[in-house]
Ligand SMILES: [Zn+2]
């Protein structure tokens with residue numbers, strides 16, 4: 768059970784930039800699980816990571832697609848569970864998972880969790896958060912895929928999908944880029 772003031776503890780236990788973006792973050796599977804690094808998959812993963820962050824969840828593994836079980840951590844109580852993104856993105860079920868904090872506390876906790884949100888990326892290894900960054904990262908990704916440069920593929924996918932306090936800004940930049948290119 769979480770009390771007011773405990774949220775910082777919950778956040779510090781969850782794998783935000785520290786774990787996922789650390790030494791093990793050089794594997795493509797950290798960001799995409801069973802999916803190739805296509806523009807479409809990377810876009811879906813970036814939007815999914817932003818959406819679950821907004822709803823108080825953190826990825827514990829690469830985005831696997833919307834109808835494959837995804838290991839995620841509930842940021843309200845710290846529990847690790849397997850969930851489908853197709854359910855998570857609709858905030859279903861409303862009780863989140865068995866044993867979570869009472870529903871009456873969810874909106875308070877979401878507000879408390881939103882304190883970590885940033886407009887710009889503060890991470891040691893940066894993420895793409897502006898339309899220009901995102902456009903460059905996607906171009907770099909396409910180039911790296913063509914050259915079969917795995918290290919650069921992983922670096923671009925990481926910049927576009929890795930956990931970051933600015934995931935919402937990044938998703939907004941990706942959406943802006945999409946609508947500009949239509
Ligand atoms: Zn929970």
Ligand SMILES: [Zn+2]
Nearest residue numbers: 888890894931
């Ligand atoms: Zn970042």
